[in-house]
Amino acid sequence: MSPQKRLLALAAGLFMLGVGTVSAQDVTQIRFGTVNDPAVDRVNQLLIENFEAQHPGVEVIVEYIPGADLVSTYTTQAAAGTLPDVVFLADLYVVPFAQGGIVFDMQPLAESDESFDLSDIYDNLLGLSRVNGEGLYMIPSSYDVVTMYYNQSMFEEAGAPLPSPDWTWDDYTAACTTILEATGNYCFANGGGLPTFDWWAWMVPFVQGYGGSLVGEDGMATLTTDETLAGLQAYVNMWTESGIAQPLDFDAGGNCFLVGECATAFFIPGFMSALRSLEPQPFEWNVEVVPSHPEGKFTGMGTYGFAVSANAQDPSLAWDFVKHLASADAQLAIASNYAGTPLLASLREDPAIVNLEAPPANITAFIQNGENGILPTFFPGECGSLYAGQIAQEIKDALEASILGFSSVADAMAIAEENINRCLGG
Amino acid sequence: MTTLTRPSLNAHAHNHQARRQKQLGMGAVYALLIIGSLIFMMPLIIMVATSFKSFSEINTYPPTILPNVWLPENYANAWNYQNTNFTRWTFNTLLIIAATLPGVILTSSLCAYGFARLEFPGRKVWFGLVLASVMLPPQVTLIPLYILFYNLGWLNTFYPLIIPAWFGGGALNIFLLRQFYMQIPRELDEAATLDGASHFTIWWRIYMPLSRPALISVTFLTVLGIWNDFLGPLIYLTSPENYTLALGLNMFQGLFITRTDYIMAISTLMVLPMIVMFIVAQRYVVQGFVTSGLKG
Amino acid sequence: MTAIPANFPAPKRRRHSWRKTIEGYLFIGPVVLGLIIWTFGPMIASAYYSLTDYRIVQPPEFIGFGNYIELFTTDRLFIQSLSVTVRYGLMFMVLGQIVSLLLAVLLTQKVRGMAIFRTFFYMPIIVPYVASALLWRYLYNKDFGPINAVLQAIGLDPINWLGSPESSLFSMVIMSVWTGAVTTIIYVAGLQQIPEDLHDAAKIDGANAVQRFFAVTIPMLSPTIFFNVVTGFIGSFQFFVPAFLMTDGGPIKSTYFYNLNIYEKAFRWLEMGYASAMAWVLFIIIMAITVVLFRVSNRWVYYEGSNER
Structure with a gap:
């Protein structure tokens, strides 16, 4: 048999074999x-x-x-x-x-x-x-509900006070600055497996925490009111002014908190499972309710x-x-x-939860933090949401330009607001 | 041709010089090959090294290149990970390759011959359409194609991954082989035509054997394409028993934990047969084809 | 080889044309059928979608050329992503073809153990994407990446490869060239198909290696070069997965490729109608350039066995 003939025979045989597997679908x-x-x-x-x-x-x-x-x-x-x-x-x-x-x-x-x-x-x-x-x-x-994870070993090494339930974001920034100066490590982990800087569950709580809102009564975007801008500015300041947030171009080779290069991570309870899968535990960690903004405690879900x-x-x-x-x-x-x-x-008080083996020692913080959880701002119309579509896109681009210093927060948000409202209005 | 240099009169000296030059040339070739190999082997080295690291070591800063502690058991753990069946998935992948490859080789070279050597109305138009079919970004034809397969009742079977390949074997393969066939001297088929051979015979007896390097390239790329294809199986195969290896690799990606150590272990295992295929197939590539005998 | 004269008698042609036509379609039959069954339907569907407001989860609603109008008038990301793709395409075409061809020449040298070396060189395409993306993130890391370590060792400033909008696109080009083994494989096959007696003849004529490369290799390889240029061009205009995995289009949209834009519109924004319009605009651009490439190819691509010019 010539090689070509063998190829043909093989082809025919395998073709039949390949198409012969179909699953039945009768049973309920x-x-x-x-x-x-x-x-x-x-x-x-x-x-x-x-x-x-x-x-x-x-x-x-x-x-x-x-x-x-x-x-x-x-x-x-x-x-x-x-x-x-x-x-x-x-x-x-x-x-x-x-x-x-x-x-x-x-x-x-x-x-x-x-x-x-x-x-x-x-x-x-x-x-x-x-x-x-x-x-x-x-x-x-x-x-x-998004809660604060913190690297206790790093806080202690830097001599920074450990987070407490009555912390404000100013206390957070002060402790983080101490850590940054003492160890060179950042505080607010983002990207690298965690959500990125534009996650609504980080950003919107700042807006509400300063009494602002991303949307007005008429359903149009309000990114440039004094309160909204103050909240967004405070959020962006973590990168630009205090420098305590993990920079966007700092690639820790993975999740910055998990690899022990960032002192805190604001994330949901399931993240515990990832941290606990590290054996042996590379550092001591715990959880705490989120710090307070001027208007109180707010966090995403x-x-x-x-x-x-x-x-x-x-x-x-x-x-x-x-x-x-x-x-x-x-x-x-x-x-x-x-x-x-x-x-x-x-x-809420079930012993099976309250008495779960540490870490985290303060597991009830997740439940106590629960009431601080807010919903993503709802935008009517067909211009997307805070998750996807033009609204998410415009806000993300404005935040990125502000964080990287290409634009002021006010200027960037003015452009985003104009673009969003052009879509919403027509 | 360029200016001629007269051959040296001293034949012995010339030979000696040539041999030295040749040795020098060989040395340079080997040096380049080794440096190049190191650069191109980087992903493999890192992949294999990572496959032996503990999950904790993968999550350290700054990352290590070689593992501090070597963990061969990653391989067994990966192979037996929850809800996976890599033995079955290997079989599925091989089945798809075996059922697809002959179709690709036969129909793409057949069509390429038609485009390269036959004159008929509509040839240029159809060739243009073949090429155009790869110009539309595939994201937007995904849903219509899926609905087509749904209506054919082919979802969760291997048909969508196999049958289309029997219809021309892919536009780029046809284009590639056409380019090769257009390079083959026409004297060959003219001689055969005089002997009364049909175009089919010329394709089968002359073009197929002569284009072996190109057909082997097509084979490489087809096998590799199926071996690593993720999107097709992802969309069309829903039951875990029908998964392929590349799809199974993604079973290590969870909500909170991505087992990079296991991904790398299975990737390493997946790469081995490809390496063997490359080395073995190389032996069958004829080093250039000699036409002088046929020309005379 | 004699070319068929332009004034070839018409009647003689017609006599054979039916037989020739049937024969021709028997050969290209598989792909003709394949196009009709698998390609035209989905393409027509997407052309229709491009004229609708189709949010995937709701049935398409016909809106005429609305998507196209929006694309060309108000969408700031359309121009941005097209520009990223064009700049990437140009850089990749030039660098990629040169590097791949040189590598192929190296890989067709007649030395022992070449099969093994070739396999090493093809490694970047054998390794699954997940591993490659991880590797390049590591190589390009501005703080601990080996590339910057080398730069600093020789006294140069480290480069923020993926993190700065100035360098991120070029970093993508380098990575693509490095994973361009498909092009190399095809060049290797092309080089192997060049009859050796041509090289021998040139050698007897006294041409040195460089002269032989330009006088023999390049013309004989021109059909293969043409193939790689055309497919490389089409491929580079559809490039986006590594950018999707490594930079997500950033920073400041500097790696926001056109197809990443399409992917986001289709699967994240769920605006399939708009994505289809974008795809058709790209389709027309690619087709126009390909037609030009084919027209120009008559001047430089040499087919040994062709009676076409």
């Missing part, structure tokens, strides 16, 4: 889309076990969304109507997916389900699952959760699956994995 089943994270895996298992016990005839098909590339998978599946019955969702998708009718409004189901107590879930957190206060499009996974997709053949069946995420059972499992903080008020 429910598709469950989720992520493969060590901290989330236990929750996935719990949800599946619970559901299978309740509905023995229904098979659960798990579909992982590998990697960070959630968006291209979801948008494609959403466009074609092939989303799984139960989908993994994060706060940033709630509004566009709800407005597009891709995810189901679970509010009626939650209200009519006697085994489910919506009022036990912290109200401010539920705001992340609603569109401007309406509906219920995602069951959140955890009371994910951001969580993942599960939702019932509009494709679900039987939404009430999918609801039975999803609702278990907010059960005491699942919440305690999440918390004991250091993957989150219980979102049920009834578990």
